[in-house]
Amino acid sequence: MNAMQFLVGIIFDLFLMVVLLRFWLQLVKADFYNPLSQAVIKATSFAVNPLRKLIPGLGGLDLASLVLALLVGFAKMSVLMLMFGGYWDAMQAAISGALTVVKEAFSLVFWVLVIRAILSWVAQGYNPIAAVFDQLTEPMLRPIRKIIPPLGGLDLSILVVLIGMQFLQILVMDLLR
Numbered sequence: 001m002n003a004m005q006f007l008v009g010i011i012f013d014l015f016l017m018v019v020l021l022r023f024w025l026q027l028v029k030a031d032f033y034n035p036l037s038q039a040v041i042k043a044t045s046f047a048v049n050p051l052r053k054l055i056p057g058l059g060g061l062d063l064a065s066l067v068l069a070l071l072v073g074f075a076k077m078s079v080l081m082l083m084f085g086g087y088w089d090a091m092q093a094a095i096s097g098a099l100t101v102v103k104e105a106f107s108l109v110f111w112v113l114v115i116r117a118i119l120s121w122v123a124q125g126y127n128p129i130a131a132v133f134d135q136l137t138e139p140m141l142r143p144i145r146k147i148i149p150p151l152g153g154l155d156l157s158i159l160v161v162l163i164g165m166q167f168l169q170i171l172v173m174d175l176l177r
Helices: 002-027 035-054 063-085 090-122 128-147 157-176
Strands: none
16 A cells, blocks of 8 residues: 555656746746756646646746646645545645645755755766756855855855755744644
């Protein structure tokens, strides 16, 4: 039972992360022609494009992707309730789905920051994935670098943002409970 619950949950979570990544890419106006951006767009366009006809963007925000993320969270919780709980409560599924989106957003930012840090150590020359990760994370890291400059080639801004993200995640999850 736990193995199936894990499998269903991970399938929804992976798609949710891709949808959230699409929203984030458009939010920071990342390079649309980058191979990673193209892969994300192709993986989500089957669901985002029909929603765009109903939900227009607002001030540069891709609301269709955000609504899709909430729908995926709702669907995940609904499927888990029906398959493993034996009941379905729309309100509980909606609230749990929204919390899932928030949790996955924090997780996505965490992993992008960690991967960016690792790529900065091993990537030689131009790397298209590293370039997109730079575009995604630079708006968060730049203000920290103004306060704490790199020390002897070691950039501590990623560590500071990771600690801040963990603090925010704990704070937000405690407030939402």
